[in-house]
Amino acid sequence: MQVVIRFDELADYLAADCDFIVELGEQKGIGSSSLIIRKCGKTILVDRGLAFEGAGAEKLTTYPVGADLKDIHIDLMIFTHVHADHTGLIVPTILAHDESRVIFSRKTLEELKIVLADSLTIQKKEAKKAYFSGLPAPAAMFSEEYVDTFLARAEGGFYEIVNTDEEDEWFSFEDWPDWDFGFTFSGHTPGSFISFIKTPDGDGIVATGDFCGHDQETTEGVPTLRENFLEMGNFRECRRIILITEATNGNRDREESQEEMDTRLKAVLDETERRGGNALFPVFMVNRGPNIVMKLVRLGFKVFVAGGVRKTIKAEIEPALLDKWLADGTVMLIQNGKDYEEQLRAAAHGEYGFRPIVTSSATLDQGAGVDFAIQMLPVPENALISTGHRFDGSAMKEFFEIKNKPLGPGHTIVLNRMDRNFRLEKKVVNVRCGGYHFDYSAHPYCRELVTLATSLNPDVVFVKHCTEEGFHGLESALHNELGEKCPPISWARHLHLFEL
Numbered sequence: 001m002q003v004v005i006r007f008d009e010l011a012d013y014l015a016a017d018c019d020f021i022v023e024l025g026e027q028k029g030i031g032s033s034s035l036i037i038r039k040c041g042k043t044i045l046v047d048r049g050l051a052f053e054g055a056g057a058e059k060l061t062t063y064p065v066g067a068d069l070k071d072i073h074i075d076l077m078i079f080t081h082v083h084a085d086h087t088g089l090i091v092p093t094i095l096a097h098d099e100s101r102v103i104f105s106r107k108t109l110e111e112l113k114i115v116l117a118d119s120l121t122i123q124k125k126e127a128k129k130a131y132f133s134g135l136p137a138p139a140a141m142f143s144e145e146y147v148d149t150f151l152a153r154a155e156g157g158f159y160e161i162v163n164t165d166e167e168d169e170w171f172s173f174e175d176w177p178d179w180d181f182g183f184t185f186s187g188h189t190p191g192s193f194i195s196f197i198k199t200p201d202g203d204g205i206v207a208t209g210d211f212c213g214h215d216q217e218t219t220e221g222v223p224t225l226r227e228n229f230l231e232m233g234n235f236r237e238c239r240r241i242i243l244i245t246e247a248t249n250g251n252r253d254r255e256e257s258q259e260e261m262d263t264r265l266k267a268v269l270d271e272t273e274r275r276g277g278n279a280l281f282p283v284f285m286v287n288r289g290p291n292i293v294m295k296l297v298r299l300g301f302k303v304f305v306a307g308g309v310r311k312t313i314k315a316e317i318e319p320a321l322l323d324k325w326l327a328d329g330t331v332m333l334i335q336n337g338k339d340y341e342e343q344l345r346a347a348a349h350g351e352y353g354f355r356p357i358v359t360s361s362a363t364l365d366q367g368a369g370v371d372f373a374i375q376m377l378p379v380p381e382n383a384l385i386s387t388g389h390r391f392d393g394s395a396m397k398e399f400f401e402i403k404n405k406p407l408g409p410g411h412t413i414v415l416n417r418m419d420r421n422f423r424l425e426k427k428v429v430n431v432r433c434g435g436y437h438f439d440y441s442a443h444p445y446c447r448e449l450v451t452l453a454t455s456l457n458p459d460v461v462f463v464k465h466c467t468e469e470g471f472h473g474l475e476s477a478l479h480n481e482l483g484e485k486c487p488p489i490s491w492a493r494h495l496h497l498f499e500l
Contacts, residue, residue, distance in 0.1 A: 001498070001499045002490065002496055002497070002498050002499075003496075003497050004495055004496055004497070005022065005495055005497050006495070007024070007065040007066055007495065010022065010036070010066075010072070011071070011072070013038070013497065014038060014043065014072065014073075017041060018038070018499060019038055019039050019040070019499065019500040020036075020038050020497050020498060020499050020500055021035060021036065021037050021038070021244065021462060021492060021497070021498050021500065022035075022036050022492075022495065022496065022497040022498070023035050023036075023464055023492050023493060023494055023495070023496065024036060024064040024065050024066055024494075024495070025049060025050075025051070025062075025063070025064030025065075025494065026064075026464060026465060026493060026494050027051075027062055027494045028051065028062070029465075029466055029467040029468065029470070029493065030051070030085070030248060030465055030466060030467065031049065031050070031051025031062060031085045032049050032050050032051040032062050032063060032064045032085060032088070033046075033047040033048075033049045033064075033085055033086050033464070033465055034046075034047055034048045034049060034064035034066075034089075035047060035207070035244070035464070035492070037197070037205065037207075039197075039199050039201075039203070039205070039500065040179075040199050040200045040201055042075045042076065042176075042179075043072065043073060043074050043075050043076075044074075044075065044076045044077075044078065044197070045069070045074050045076070045077045045078070045093075045100075046077075046078045046080065046195065046207050046209070047078070047079055047080055047086040047087065047209070048064065048069075048077070048079070048086075048087070048088070048089040048090060048093045049064070049083070049084060049085040049086040049087060049088045049089065050062065050063050050064075050084060050085065050088035050089055050141075051085055063089065064089070065495070067092075068089070068092045068093050068095075068096035068097075069093060069096065069097070070096045070097070073099060074097050074099065074100045075099070075100065075101065076100060076101045076102075076103070077093070077094065077097070077100050077101070077102045077103070078102075078103045078104070078195050078207070079102070079103070079104040079108065080104075080186070080192060080193060080194075080195065080207070080209030080210065081105075081108055081186070081188060081189055081191055081192035081193070081209060081210060082107075082108045082111040082112055082115060082189065082191055082192075082286055083189065083210070083286060083287075084115070086209065086210070087104075087108070087112065087115075088141070089141065090104075090112070090150075091116065091141075091142040091146050091147055091150045092141065092142050092146065094150060094159075095146055095149060095150060101159075101160060101173070102158075102159040102160065103159070103160040103161075103162065103181070103183070104159065104161065104162075104191075105161065105162050105163065105164050105165065105183075105191040105192070105193055106161050106162070106163045106165070106191070107163075107165050107190045107191030107315075108191035108192075109154050109161060109191075110191070110315050111190070111191060111286060111312065111315050111316075112151075113151065114286075114308070114311045114312060114315060115286065116147045116150075116151075117147075118285075118308055118311075119141070119142075120144055120147060123138075123140050123141070125418065126138055127140075129418060129423070129424055132423045132424075133423075133424065162183050162193065164183050164184060164185045164191075164193040165185055165190060165191060168182070168183070168184045168185075168226070168229045168232065169182065169183050169184075170182040170183075170196075170232050170233045177200070178199075178200035179197070179198065179199060179200060180196075180197075180198040180233055181195070181196065181197055181198075182195075182196035182197075182198075182229070182232070182233045182235070183195055183196070184196075184222075184225070184226070184229050185219075185222065186208065186209055186210065186211035186212065186222055187211055187212040187213065187214075187215075187216075187219050187220060187221045187222035188209070188210040188211050188212045188219070188287075188442050188443070189210075189218075189219065189286065189287035189442060190218060190219060190287070190315070190316050192209060192210060192211070193209065194206065194207070194208050194209060194211060194222070194225075195207040195209065196233060196235060198233065198235065198238060201239075202238060202239035202240070203238060203239060203240045203241075203242060203500070204235050204238030204240070204241045204242065205242045205244065206241065206242070206243045206244065206245075206456060206458070207244045208243075208244065208245045208246055208452070209246065210246050210248070210442070210443060210465065211246065211443075211444055211452070212441075212442050212443060212444055212448075213444040213445070213448025213449075213451060213452060214254075214258065214444075214445075214448065215258070216287075216291050216440075216442060217290075217291040217292075217294035217295045217298070218287070218290050218291050218294060218316050218317065221448075222452070223448060223451055223452070224451055224452055224455040225452065225455050225456055240459045240460070241456060241457065241458045241459050241460075242458065242459065242460045242462070242500065243453060243456055243458035243460070243461045243462065244462045244464065244492065245449065245452070245453060245461065245462070245463055245464070245474075246443065246444075246449075246463075246464060246465035246466065247449055247463045247464070247465065247466035247470045247471055247473070247474040248441075248443040248444075248465055248466055248470060249441060249443050249444060249445045249446060249449075249470065250446055250449060250463065250466050250469075250470035250471060250472075250473040250474035250475075250477075251446065251467075251469040251470050251472065251473025251474075252445060252446060252473065253445045253446050253447050254439065254441075254445050255439065256439065261438050261439070261440065262295070262299065264438070265295075265299065265385075265436075265438055266299045266300075268383060268385070268434075268436050269296075269299070269301060269356060269383075272354075272381070272382070272383045272434070273354040275381045276350070276381050277350070277379065277380075277381030277382040277383060277433070278347075278348065278349075278350045278354060278355070278356070278357065278376065278381075278382055278383075279356040279357065279382065279383040279384075279385055280348075280356075280357050280359075280369070280372050280373060280376050280382065280383070280384050280385065281296075281356055281357060281358045281359070281385050281387065282359060282360070282361060282362050282363075282364050282367075282369035282372075282373070282384075282386070282396065283309065283358060283359070283360060283361075283362050283387060283388070284360065284361065284362045284388070285307060285308030285309045285311070285312045285360040285361070286312050287312075287316070287442055288362065288387060288388055288440075288442070289305075289307075289308070289309030289312050289313065289358055289359075289360065290309070290312055290313045290315075290316035290317050291316075291440065291442075292358050292387055292440075293305060293309065293313055293317070293331065293358050294317060295440075296356055296358070297325060297330055297331070301354070301355070301356055302329065302330055302331070302332070302353065302354070302355045303330070303331050303332070303355055303356055303357075303358055304332050304333075304334070304347045304352060304355040304356070304357045304358070305331060305332065305333050305334070305357075305358050305359070306333075306334040306344070306347070306357065306358075306359035306360075306368045306372070307359040307360035307361070307367050307368035307369065308360045308361075308367070309358055309359060309360055310333050310334070313331075332352060332355065334347065334368075344368075344371055344372065344375075345375065347372070348372050348375040348376050349375070356385075357372055357376075359372060362386070362387075362388055362396065363391055363394035363395060363396050364394065364395035364396045364399065364415065365394055365395050365396075365416065366416070370395075370415050370416065370417045370427075371417060373395075373415060373429065374415055374417070374427050374429055376433060377399075377413075377429050377430065377431055377432065377433050378429060378430040378431075378432050378433070379432065379433055380432045380433060380434075381433070382433035382434070383433060383434040383435070383436060384399060384433055384434070384435045384436075385435075385436050385437075385438065386400065386435070386436070386437045386438070387437075387438050387440045388439075388440060388441065388442075389441070390437070395413055395414075395415055395416075398413050399413055399431060399435060400435055400437065402431055411430070411431060412428050412429060412430050412431060413428075413429055413431055414426050414427065414428055414429070415427045415429055446473055446474060446477050447477075449474050449477070450474070450477050450478060450481050453478060454478075454481060454482065458487055459487050460487055460488055460490075460500075461478070461487055461488070461489045461490070462489075462490050462491075462492040462498065463475070463489060463490070463491055463492060464491075464492040464493070466491075468491075471491040474489075475489045475491075
């Protein structure tokens with residue numbers, strides 16, 4: 001049974017002690033993931049993220065309903081990986097629930113230390129920007145004290161920390177009789193995992209979180225679930241297997257192979273160098289940044305790294321390898337200090353030689369990437385390279401909408417940056433450089449989604465973390481693959497409650 005509920009009705013369903021799932025976030029289909037699973041008298045929360053809508057000065061933050069869920073008893077929280085749309089609200093949610101067990105990975109904790117520090121810095125900048133604009137300061141998501149408390153507890157053994165990058169894990173809790181939990185690496189980003197829950201009534205629940213069926217530079221893909229892992233937990237013996245899967249790319253397959261994209265990228269960069277230009281790679285600092293740095297080095301280029309990517313490469317690239325690259329000059333990091341602006345200018349103008357610049361942020365709405373773009377976009381010999389999704393309303397999306405038009409009135413974009421006094425400046429920038437897009441997605445494509453689902457042979461499928469097109473794409477592909485044997489498939493969207 002499916003019913004659309006209001007959040008204030010959730011307590012009634014919990015009190016009724018029926019089994020169900022309900023997504024509290026994902027108002028726009030992707031982002032702010034926050035899934036409640038109610039099963040055999042236990043309430044389990046999988047992720048508590050946030051999402052961003054719009055861009056630049058008009059950017060809004062979208063939260064899942066229910067704030068920190070303080071009025072709901074949560075028995076277990078599982079955080080599948082570090083990305084903000086899955087862990088953006090991890091700190092206030094965990095600290096509001098001393099009753100909860102909490103599970104996340106060791107690598108997720110390592111990168112949370114970077115991401116949370118960055119979030120605190122952004123909060124301070126946004127408060128100063130509001131002050132100088134004569135606006136009230138935006139409400140802080142969490143305080144430095146909250147972050148310190150969370151990290152101290154994590155390091156102090158308060159939470160269950162798995163190491164799925166190194167080994168699969170199955171375990172149980174003495175005070176949870178007849179429950180078993182399994183976790184295996186998902187391939188999406190370092191520290192990400194797929195969750196398996198065996199319940200006392202014999203059901204088996206699989207929550208994929210975000211996963212990836214193809215290899216990336218820093219991670220190996222997970223095209224199918226390993227049979228020896230399923231055997232470790234006797235998972236095939238479950239009376240019913242319930243699959244809850246993402247479908248970000250459910251309506252599309254890859255147009256180019258990895259090898260074809262790499263060949264095209266190298267050709268673009270070789271031509272950019274030949275004509276005396278430089279290349280700018282605005283990226284998300286977690287996962288994508290380290291991936292692109294490793295890819296460029298593998299393709300034979302030296303790299304200049306700025307923004308938050310300077311921190312995440314230290315968490316995601318093998319330390320000895322990164323140390324070697326830094327020592328021999330393969331990778332060069334911009335240094336904070338009085339010479340920062342001069343280093344930025346020199347890199348943008350190619351004074352360190354041809355070194356593609358990898359920096360945050362992928363939307364070109366904030367971060368060091370904006371400062372580089374202001375200097376590099378007006379130069380015809382340069383190249384701006386996008387390596388992932390181009391969000392609607394973002395400066396990156398706008399760039400690709402106008403890049404092929406002749407230079408003239410209206411063929412400019414406005415980039416937002418903050419000056420040293422945290423005042424917002426709008427910079428009008430001519431778009432004269434080349435622009436190239438490469439679909440280096442860290443999410444599975446439709447065929448990969450079908451392969452993983454069919455390898456599991458589920459009895460019920462719930463699809464989430466997708467647009468309507470993504471859902472229908474995967475739904476159609478599964479029906480085509482399985483025919484009459486296809487299990488029931490439902491779209492687990494915002495506040496749609498499904499009885500299990």
